[in-house]
Amino acid sequence: MSRTIDAVVSPTQTNTIPADISGQMLDLDEDDDLEVFSKDSTLADGNMFNASMQTSPGSMVNQCKFEEDEEGDSKDIFITVDNPESHVTAIETFITYRVLTKTTRSEFDNSEYEVRRRYQDFLWLKGKLEEAHSTLIVHPLPEKFVVKGMVERFNGDFIATRRKALHKFLNRIADHPILSCSEDFKVFLSAQAWELTTYKKQGPGFLSRMGETVRAVANSVRGVKNRPEEFTAIQEYVEDFSNKISCLDKVTQRIVKEQKEYLEELKEYGPTYTLWSGSEEELAEQLKGVAGCIERCCKETEEQVGHLSDTLVPVLHEYVLCAETLKAVLRRRDNIQAEFEAKNETLATKKVDRDAESSDLGFVWGSLLGKNPEEARHQRQERLDGEIEELKEEIDKLEDRVEWANNALKGDWGRWQRSMRGDLKSAFFSTAEKNVDYYEKCLAVWETFLLSQRTEPSEETDRDNTP
Amino acid sequence: MADAGNKESAPIGGDEFTNTELENNKNNTMVEEGSTLLRRMEISVAEAEKRTGKNTVNMQEIFTVYLIETRPIDAITEGHNPAPDSLWRRYSEFEILRNYLLVTYPFIVVPPLPEKRAEFVWHKLSADNMDPDFVERRRIGLENFLLRVASHSVLSNDKILYHFLTEEHRWKEVVYETGFQAKADSRIKALSATFRVKNPDKRFTEMKHYSDELQSLTSQLLRVRARVADRVYGVYKVHGNYGRVFSEWSALEKEMGDGLQSAGHHMDAYAASVDDILEEEERYADQLKEYLFYAEALRAVCRKHELTQYELETASSDLISKKQQREELATGMVRTFSFKGMTNKLFGQETPEQREAKLSLLEEQIVQGEETVTEKTVECEEYVKGAWVDMQRFKEQKDRDLREALIGYAVMQISMCKKGIQVWTNAKECFHKM
Numbered sequence: 001m002s003r004t005i006d007a008v009v010s011p012t013q014t015n016t017i018p019a020d021i022s023g024q025m026l027d028l029d030e031d032d033d034l035e036v037f038s039k040d041s042t043l044a045d046g047n048m049f050n051a052s053m054q055t056s057p058g059s060m061v062n063q064c065k066f067e068e069d070e071e072g073d074s075k076d077i078f079i080t081v082d083n084p085e086s087h088v089t090a091i092e093t094f095i096t097y098r099v100l101t102k103t104t105r106s107e108f109d110n111s112e113y114e115v116r117r118r119y120q121d122f123l124w125l126k127g128k129l130e131e132a133h134s135t136l137i138v139h140p141l142p143e144k145f146v147v148k149g150m151v152e153r154f155n156g157d158f159i160a161t162r163r164k165a166l167h168k169f170l171n172r173i174a175d176h177p178i179l180s181c182s183e184d185f186k187v188f189l190s191a192q193a194w195e196l197t198t199y200k201k202q203g204p205g206f207l208s209r210m211g212e213t214v215r216a217v218a219n220s221v222r223g224v225k226n227r228p229e230e231f232t233a234i235q236e237y238v239e240d241f242s243n244k245i246s247c248l249d250k251v252t253q254r255i256v257k258e259q260k261e262y263l264e265e266l267k268e269y270g271p272t273y274t275l276w277s278g279s280e281e282e283l284a285e286q287l288k289g290v291a292g293c294i295e296r297c298c299k300e301t302e303e304q305v306g307h308l309s310d311t312l313v314p315v316l317h318e319y320v321l322c323a324e325t326l327k328a329v330l331r332r333r334d335n336i337q338a339e340f341e342a343k344n345e346t347l348a349t350k351k352v353d354r355d356a357e358s359s360d361l362g363f364v365w366g367s368l369l370g371k372n373p374e375e376a377r378h379q380r381q382e383r384l385d386g387e388i389e390e391l392k393e394e395i396d397k398l399e400d401r402v403e404w405a406n407n408a409l410k411g412d413w414g415r416w417q418r419s420m421r422g423d424l425k426s427a428f429f430s431t432a433e434k435n436v437d438y439y440e441k442c443l444a445v446w447e448t449f450l451l452s453q454r455t456e457p458s459e460e461t462d463r464d465n466t467p
Numbered sequence: 468m469a470d471a472g473n474k475e476s477a478p479i480g481g482d483e484f485t486n487t488e489l490e491n492n493k494n495n496t497m498v499e500e501g502s503t504l505l506r507r508m509e510i511s512v513a514e515a516e517k518r519t520g521k522n523t524v525n526m527q528e529i530f531t532v533y534l535i536e537t538r539p540i541d542a543i544t545e546g547h548n549p550a551p552d553s554l555w556r557r558y559s560e561f562e563i564l565r566n567y568l569l570v571t572y573p574f575i576v577v578p579p580l581p582e583k584r585a586e587f588v589w590h591k592l593s594a595d596n597m598d599p600d601f602v603e604r605r606r607i608g609l610e611n612f613l614l615r616v617a618s619h620s621v622l623s624n625d626k627i628l629y630h631f632l633t634e635e636h637r638w639k640e641v642v643y644e645t646g647f648q649a650k651a652d653s654r655i656k657a658l659s660a661t662f663r664v665k666n667p668d669k670r671f672t673e674m675k676h677y678s679d680e681l682q683s684l685t686s687q688l689l690r691v692r693a694r695v696a697d698r699v700y701g702v703y704k705v706h707g708n709y710g711r712v713f714s715e716w717s718a719l720e721k722e723m724g725d726g727l728q729s730a731g732h733h734m735d736a737y738a739a740s741v742d743d744i745l746e747e748e749e750r751y752a753d754q755l756k757e758y759l760f761y762a763e764a765l766r767a768v769c770r771k772h773e774l775t776q777y778e779l780e781t782a783s784s785d786l787i788s789k790k791q792q793r794e795e796l797a798t799g800m801v802r803t804f805s806f807k808g809m810t811n812k813l814f815g816q817e818t819p820e821q822r823e824a825k826l827s828l829l830e831e832q833i834v835q836g837e838e839t840v841t842e843k844t845v846e847c848e849e850y851v852k853g854a855w856v857d858m859q860r861f862k863e864q865k866d867r868d869l870r871e872a873l874i875g876y877a878v879m880q881i882s883m884c885k886k887g888i889q890v891w892t893n894a895k896e897c898f899h900k901m
Contacts, residue, residue, distance in 0.1 A: 262699060428898045
């Protein structure tokens with residue numbers, strides 16, 4: 001019989017794993033992301049996060065405490081990613097980014113660090129964080145290579161987009177109450193290049209990591225039997241969300257494409273009026289006026305498209321990746337539970353074995369070996385008891401693990417949702433705002449032209465009145 | 468049936484014309500002194516209907532007819548409200564009328580008809596002549612044509628025009644009886660003929676040059692405008708997808724649901740708004756097209772002048788050579804080299820009787836030639852006078868109309884921007900509340 005897992009985690013659990021942590025998190029100050037989003041500060045209604053860390057070294061949750069902070073800005077770590085540089089070696093060419101950290105946390109020896117990192121290093125960090133916190137939601141990294149649109153790896157736009165995404169990635173980790181306490185994170189931010197290389201080589205060996213992977217695969221094949229309702233709900237949501245956000249991503253990219261094509265045609269349109277004005281006398285001025293208006297609208301359109309590409313497109317894309325991350329996290333949680341369930345089944349089987357009246361086969365064996373059937377049975381029972389005890393210990397550990405995983409995920413889930421709502425709301429709001437601005441500017445252009453025309457009718461009436 | 472009144476044949480040139488203001492909107496038609504038809508009669512093309520019938524090769528066809536309504540102005544101003552007289556005409560009949568006018572008044576820049584087939588079509592715009600939007604725009608174009616013709620100081624006095632507006636069934640017979648068809652054919656030939664004028668009138672050459680430019684410039688503008696319209700359509704319509712996805716997504720979200728749902732509605736509204744915007748812009752395109760076609764008419768006037776001039780020059784030089792021949796015959800002296808002179812010298816001269824016969828023939832021809840030259844000179848002078856006046860009128864009308872069209876275009880752009888501001892402001896609110 002397997003133990004059913006409590007879907008509701010009571011806050012009075014005595015273990016060292018915290019209960020749902022989402023309730024203790026507050027608004028996040030998004031100042032660091034200003035270069036990605038608009039500077040609109042009217043979004044302050046409880047959708048963001050702010051977590052201030054107590055300083056403490058070492059592992060994770062046990063050590064980190066959270067403080068309520070109602071002032072808002074109490075970040076104690078500021079990270080920027082900038083200054084991409086190209087490095088050429090005999091074997092390869094790659095880009096490094098400068099990672100600048102300013103912090104007052106005591107687990108850091110200095111208050112300022114400047115290091116250079118390449119994309120591979122970010123990948124490593126992400127992997128370590130996911131390994132250590134398999135059911136926490138780690139913000140996605142920009143993709144390795146964008147095949148669609150044939151973006152070249154060293155293309156300026158590509159690098160700029162990647163840089164922004166890397167910047168966001170690190171800041172999201174810094175804002176995360178648990179992840180930001182990670183030793184790997186600290187090393188990433190502070191170690192010099194050669195130090196990092198050395199550090200990377202530590203950790204569980206290749207074989208043990210292989211073993212983990214094999215187990216994970218085995219568990220995922222087995223599947224989880226009694227998934228708690230809330231995680232099923234989350235999974236369904238993630239599926240739907242993934243579809244919607246992918247759609248929005250595609251629609252937005254399509255809009256960008258159409259706008260760019262519109263811009264191309266518009267650029268040819270103005271000149272046709274200018275050309276015409278060359279053949280006219282009375283009309284020349286008006287024709288040139290219209291041409292001028294169209295040209296100015298061209299500039300505004302260019303700006304608007306740029307804004308869309310810089311603001312909305314990257315965010316939607318990030319959340320497409322987030323959806324994949326969420327699916328992976330849910331899978332890992334399922335695997336942990338599956339492992340636990342498997343062990344439970346094994347325990348149940350062993351118990352059945354032990355409690356069974358002496359099986360015929362055992363009796364036969366025993367008598368063949370010349371053993372006293374009573375003795376044989378006793379020996380077997382002792383052996384099984386031992387195994388059962390071992391199993392129980394393992395199961396206890398696994399049970400803790402399941403509970404920890406579930407709590408972590410639940411906590412992070414609420415946090416992620418708030419983050420998602422904030423990000424997307426902000427991006428769409430900014431887009432709408434820019435569009436209003438775009439139309440207002442174009443309106444002004446045409447109204448100015450119209451005004452210049454209205455002052456001329458006095459000449460018209462004079463001409464009409466001459467007999 | 469309204470009283471036909473006294474209809475003299477249209478004078479060719481000679482009168483002083485005051486400029487008439489031509490407006491598309493019949494209610495604002497301001498007509499100045501001069502007995503233009505529009506002053507006495509209210510004209511409109513009120514409706515369009517589909518009809519079926521047999522065409523010239525006895526096949527069943529569907530075509531559209533347009534209802535022309537007329538009312539005498541005095542009855543209206545006196546406070547009565549008479550029912551309008553009306554008749555149905557199809558596009559081809561308008562074409563016949565216009566061809567008649569072209570031939571009968573070659574020195575006038577005759578207003579053009581709306582296009583026969585939809586051109587400068589962009590993606591969504593239908594090229595189908597049966598499409599209701601196309602039919603509606605054509606109805607407006609036909610009305611515009613009638614108003615322009617009926618307010619033209621020369622054209623409006625034409626009998627055939629009057630019959631066109633008032634006599635549904637016999638009109639075709641009457642117009643064909645004028646024999647314009649034959650002239651129309653020769654006109655087309657003449658327009659495409661190549662000949663060189665020795666003393667071209669600089670003003671007409673410049674005007675012809677301008678008409679070529681106007682044609683190519685407006686057609687280029689119309690082409691690019693159509694492409695721009697196509698793109699605008701694309702951008703707006705894609706936003707409709709936001710509407711759909713937001714709506715679906717709002718079902719997933721508890722907190723953002725309402726905001727997303729309303730934002731989605733605004734996106735749908737945005738996508739839908741482009742249809743009206745572009746329909747209005749199509750009117751602007753029609754205004755430009757009118758002048759594209761006007762350019763052709765202007766060119767024809769210049770070409771006709773060239774032809775008239777050429778005929779005059781030909782008649783003159785014919786006369787001169789005939790006179791020279793007479794002189795040679797009379798005096799026996801060969802002034803200039805001629806083949807006849809050479810053969811005479813080589814093979815001997817003719818008999819006195821032959822010479823007499825030749826001389827009297829020449830005298831006849833010279834007399835005729837002088838008449839011809841006089842006629843042609845008068846024709847040319849009158850043509851130049853009439854054409855120049857009408858070209859001036861046309862120029863002023865064009866400047867006014869196109870200026871108005873450009874202003875109208877700016878107004879349309881402003882309206883489009885205002886709609887955009889409204890939609891995105893609303894969407895912004897929704898996102899804010901999310």
